[in-house]
Amino acid sequence: MTDLPSHVTIRDVSMRDGLQIEAPIPLSAKLELLAAVAATGVREMEATAFVSPSKVPALADAPDLAAELHRFGDIEFSALVASPNGAKRAIAAGLRSIEYVVSAADGHSRANVGRTSAEATAQISDIVGIAHGSGTTVEVIVATAWDCPFDGPTPVRRVLDIVAAATDAGVDRLALADTIGTATPRRVTDLIEAVRPEIGPAPLGAHFHNTRGAGLASAYAAVSAGVTRLDASVGGLGGCPFAPGASGNIATEDLVYLLRDSGIGVDVDLEAAIAAARVAQQAVGHDLPGALLRAGDRIPG
Amino acid sequence: MTDLPSHVTIRDVSMRDGLQIEAPIPLSAKLELLAAVAATGVREMEATAFVSPSKVPALADAPDLAAELHRFGDIEFSALVASPNGAKRAIAAGLRSIEYVVSAADGHSRANVGRTSAEATAQISDIVGIAHGSGTTVEVIVATAWDCPFDGPTPVRRVLDIVAAATDAGVDRLALADTIGTATPRRVTDLIEAVRPEIGPAPLGAHFHNTRGAGLASAYAAVSAGVTRLDASVGGLGGCPFAPGASGNIATEDLVYLLRDSGIGVDVDLEAAIAAARVAQQAVGHDLPGALLRAGDRIPG
Numbered sequence: 001m002t003d004l005p006s007h008v009t010i011r012d013v014s015m016r017d018g019l020q021i022e023a024p025i026p027l028s029a030k031l032e033l034l035a036a037v038a039a040t041g042v043r044e045m046e047a048t049a050f051v052s053p054s055k056v057p058a059l060a061d062a063p064d065l066a067a068e069l070h071r072f073g074d075i076e077f078s079a080l081v082a083s084p085n086g087a088k089r090a091i092a093a094g095l096r097s098i099e100y101v102v103s104a105a106d107g108h109s110r111a112n113v114g115r116t117s118a119e120a121t122a123q124i125s126d127i128v129g130i131a132h133g134s135g136t137t138v139e140v141i142v143a144t145a146w147d148c149p150f151d152g153p154t155p156v157r158r159v160l161d162i163v164a165a166a167t168d169a170g171v172d173r174l175a176l177a178d179t180i181g182t183a184t185p186r187r188v189t190d191l192i193e194a195v196r197p198e199i200g201p202a203p204l205g206a207h208f209h210n211t212r213g214a215g216l217a218s219a220y221a222a223v224s225a226g227v228t229r230l231d232a233s234v235g236g237l238g239g240c241p242f243a244p245g246a247s248g249n250i251a252t253e254d255l256v257y258l259l260r261d262s263g264i265g266v267d268v269d270l271e272a273a274i275a276a277a278r279v280a281q282q283a284v285g286h287d288l289p290g291a292l293l294r295a296g297d298r299i300p301g
Numbered sequence: 302m303t304d305l306p307s308h309v310t311i312r313d314v315s316m317r318d319g320l321q322i323e324a325p326i327p328l329s330a331k332l333e334l335l336a337a338v339a340a341t342g343v344r345e346m347e348a349t350a351f352v353s354p355s356k357v358p359a360l361a362d363a364p365d366l367a368a369e370l371h372r373f374g375d376i377e378f379s380a381l382v383a384s385p386n387g388a389k390r391a392i393a394a395g396l397r398s399i400e401y402v403v404s405a406a407d408g409h410s411r412a413n414v415g416r417t418s419a420e421a422t423a424q425i426s427d428i429v430g431i432a433h434g435s436g437t438t439v440e441v442i443v444a445t446a447w448d449c450p451f452d453g454p455t456p457v458r459r460v461l462d463i464v465a466a467a468t469d470a471g472v473d474r475l476a477l478a479d480t481i482g483t484a485t486p487r488r489v490t491d492l493i494e495a496v497r498p499e500i501g502p503a504p505l506g507a508h509f510h511n512t513r514g515a516g517l518a519s520a521y522a523a524v525s526a527g528v529t530r531l532d533a534s535v536g537g538l539g540g541c542p543f544a545p546g547a548s549g550n551i552a553t554e555d556l557v558y559l560l561r562d563s564g565i566g567v568d569v570d571l572e573a574a575i576a577a578a579r580v581a582q583q584a585v586g587h588d589l590p591g592a593l594l595r596a597g598d599r600i601p602g
Contacts, residue, residue, distance in 0.1 A: 004487070152600035182599035185521050186305070186563035210514070212599070213555040213592030217518035220486050254514035262487035291514035298483035298513070299453035 007265040009229045011044040018237030024058045029283045036276035038072045040268045049080040050089040066093035082113045084126045096136045103143040104158040107150025125169040139173035140166035147182040181211025185221030192225040205229030215250040235277030235288030251290030308566040310530045312345040319538030325359045330584045337577035339373045341569045350381035351390040367394035383414045385427045397437045401428045404444040405459040408451025426470040440474035441467035448483040482512025486522030493526040506530030516551040536578030536589030552591030
């Protein structure tokens with residue numbers, strides 16, 4: 001394990017992936033949660049999504065939320081988009097970092113955005129053009145990179161096609177998303193080893209859900225294979241409304257615990273992340289699955 | 302990851318570690334659970350413990366349970382013991398495989414068995430003598446191998462001292478136990494790399510709790526580092542009554558899922574393990590934390 005990175009960037013996605021499946025909560029509660037997550041020291045947060053308000057009512061307040069982000073000047077905020085129009089809306093709202101999500105599987109792509117994977121891939125260059133024209137960075141997230149709830153296992157070729165289109169278009173970052181929480185470490189290693197030679201200098205991130213208990217195992221495998229960016233949400237908040245059976249993201253505080261004890265530097269304070277997870281529980285009104293919420297830190301040393 | 306083993310032996314510990322912290326359940330309910338676990342195809346089960354009935358009332362029926370094990374002829378049953386007297390009782394009850402647990406940390410050792418780690422270690426050779434004299438195999442389990450709830454991180458030297466005594470005494474197998482669920486993959490790798498050169502030909506196992514969400518990550522790290530035996534309980538049943546904050550073992554079915562998708566052979570059928578986890582939930586009368594209990598298998602392929 002001598003190839004572990006010295007630092008991993010945790011992007012907290014509580015505000016987007018964490019909240020999108022929940023019943024809408026007031027902007028004031030969102031801002032309380034945002035402040036609690038910001039207090040962890042995290043450097044990057046996915047703040048919201050500019051997608052159909054009717055499909056994701058929990059994030060319909062994206063422009064209003066975006067207008068408040070200037071209060072937290074030290075953090076790089078981003079928004080998820082699913083179309084060129086969404087990219088334009090995000091940029092108009094002041095975002096300077098966007099994630100464009102492209103499903104590698106047609107079943108999920110159609111359910112999620114009403115287009116095939118190839119149709120969504122074809123829009124990458126448009127979105128990069130729109131974003132870069134305004135000084136906005138673009139990450140392409142390959143959704144259902146391992147499995148699709150409708151189509152089953154995703155052929156590696158489908159992932160590589162998106163990666164090639166994204167690299168050709170000059171995206172700033174790439175990420176592989178285990179949208180429905182089925183990945184396991186060996187399959188993570190295999191896919192990352194197939195993708196890494198194709199992406200050039202763009203940083204590679206990964207996004208896991210803990211649906212089948214292997215989220216942290218997959219995250220550690222990803223880091224061991226060269227990934228330096230991981231998404232997580234406090235308390236393990238979240239899920240994907242269009243992926244049957246999906247449950248929460250890996251919990252920020254559980255990930256921090258694992259990475260810290262692996263000698264990997266992170267920007268997020270563990271106790272502050274646990275405190276933010278408690279705020280998240282209050283905001284959504286139910287228990288969250290994060291383990292450290294119950295167990296706390298070990299006796300350090 | 303080319304060093305992954307082709308097969309890992311899962312020992313199901315539902316009946317012992319799984320039940321010991323629960324309120325006592327009738328022998329008939331135990332036998333239903335045992336039958337459900339046996340139906341998974343598992344080759345080894347830790348059936349009970351021969352310890353103080355007043356300290357572990359849930360396992361006070363150990364002799365009665367042992368008398369029923371002949372019904373399940375294909376499975377190697379074992380019992381945990383904490384003293385030479387316990388070993389004698391287990392053997393008298395018909396067991397031909399015992400685990401002797403020795404805490405590497407004095408704090409946990411005193412709380413668990415009222416002796417220091419060195420005092421417990423000194424009894425290994427007695428127990429091996431008693432066991433081998435009757436054709437019974439002995440595994441030494443090093444408890445609190447990573448951390449103690451009272452003493453904090455366990456110095457590697459303390460683990461190696463137990464390993465040396467066990468190897469000198471001619472034990473048949475060794476295992477490292479993350480008694481309070483604090484281990485993380487890098488620390489697992491480090492300890493196993495320190496222990497492996499010291500154990501000779503005895504197979505090395507590992508035992509993890511998912512208290513801080515890293516149980517499966519630690520199990521995969523252990524397997525990647527040469528461990529070929531893992532303990533698990535259906536549904537993630539279990540915990541240690543003398544270790545504050547401890548929660549369930551890693552779930553058998555979640556482990557099977559991860560190992561199967563890593564190309565590692567196991568004896569346990571996934572769907573049968575999920576069914577056994579449901580039986581376990583009924584037996585103890587509350588939900589269990591196993592992930593596949595909720596999410597089920599992915600679409601295979």
